[in-house]
Amino acid sequence: MKYEAKKDRRSSLLFKETRAKTDIYTVEARSLLNKATGFMAAYDFTLNPYRGCQYGCSYCYAAAFSPDSQKRQDWGNWVAIKTNAADLLDRELTKWQKKYDTPPRIYMSSVTDPYQPIEKQQELTKQLLKVMLIYQPILVIQTRSPMIVRDLDLLQQFEYLRINLSIPTGSEIVRKDFEPRSPSVKARLQTINKLRYSIASNHQNKIYFSVTITPLLPTLIADRDKFFSQLMGIDRIVLQDFHPTHKNSLIASTPHQAIALKQKYAWWYDDVAESYHDFKQNLENHLIAWSSPTEILEGKAGFAYD
Numbered sequence: 001m002k003y004e005a006k007k008d009r010r011s012s013l014l015f016k017e018t019r020a021k022t023d024i025y026t027v028e029a030r031s032l033l034n035k036a037t038g039f040m041a042a043y044d045f046t047l048n049p050y051r052g053c054q055y056g057c058s059y060c061y062a063a064a065f066s067p068d069s070q071k072r073q074d075w076g077n078w079v080a081i082k083t084n085a086a087d088l089l090d091r092e093l094t095k096w097q098k099k100y101d102t103p104p105r106i107y108m109s110s111v112t113d114p115y116q117p118i119e120k121q122q123e124l125t126k127q128l129l130k131v132m133l134i135y136q137p138i139l140v141i142q143t144r145s146p147m148i149v150r151d152l153d154l155l156q157q158f159e160y161l162r163i164n165l166s167i168p169t170g171s172e173i174v175r176k177d178f179e180p181r182s183p184s185v186k187a188r189l190q191t192i193n194k195l196r197y198s199i200a201s202n203h204q205n206k207i208y209f210s211v212t213i214t215p216l217l218p219t220l221i222a223d224r225d226k227f228f229s230q231l232m233g234i235d236r237i238v239l240q241d242f243h244p245t246h247k248n249s250l251i252a253s254t255p256h257q258a259i260a261l262k263q264k265y266a267w268w269y270d271d272v273a274e275s276y277h278d279f280k281q282n283l284e285n286h287l288i289a290w291s292s293p294t295e296i297l298e299g300k301a302g303f304a305y306d
């Protein structure tokens with residue numbers, strides 16, 4: 001493994017290695033628990049084990065938080081490992097515990113995926129789970145990766161946990177267009193069901209499962225009913241529109257591709273408010289027909305633990 005020293009003042013990224021077209025940096029983080037604000041205000045902290053994200057989804061707002069414009073342009077092709085994350089987290093949670101009687105509310109993660117491919121080798125998220133188990137925070141994990149199943153033994157020891165699986169479309173062809181590097185729709189549906197059936201919520205813990213259809217991407221009519229039927233029984237489905245009034249809403253790090261995608265799916269994006277309404281209405285109808293106890297929440301409310 002060859003490391004290339006690379007000092008970047010603005011980003012504080014220290015070392016760089018290139019592997020499978022991804023630039024991998026290591027960084028000493030100054031803090032790990034970041035005060036949650038705005039959309040995440042229901043939480044005390046957001047927790048991001050990595051900076052950057054190998055999935056590089058075309059619509060990802062997190063690209064805007066890249067350390068510089070070059071990295072924003074290059075979103076998806078770089079990731080920084082916070083090498084001191086577990087120690088920092090331990091110190092920060094000890095500090096919280098000394099100050100407060102109640103557990104902190106933590107959202108992992110807001111600007112990265114904690115189970116992106118590099119986690120397989122790094123096991124950084126796994127280390128953080130082990131630390132958190134000592135303190136038992138109210139934890140929400142947001143991911144689109146089947147790799148989360150690897151940590152089943154840890155996840156089932158949490159007292160307050162919600163796992164959000166991101167599945168923004170029920171159509172594999174759409175997924176390949178919008179997020180070509182991410183796991184298949186099928187793999188994600190299998191993951192949420194494996195988690196649901198493996199981790200039981202009981203009187204000792206409160207563990208819930210959500211599918212976040214956020215942002216809502218087009219789902220082909222031919223795939224819609226099957227997708228809905230695969231969501232039955234999930235505790236919560238979260239819907240969020242694509243900020244239809246914002247003409248740049250699809251533009252993260254890949255403006256040209258994003259505009260092309262909007263044109264390719266004009267049948268959906270020409271009247272995106274109507275597309276959203278129609279999708280939600282059909283989903284509700286399915287839930288009623290299947291007597292599913294699933295709740296549908298929208299936007300910010302859907303991302304809360306409760």
Ligand code: SF4
Pocket residue numbers: 053054055056057059060061062110111112113144
């Ligand atoms: S997985 Fe999440 S953080 Fe990563 S690129 Fe996609 S939307 Fe952004």
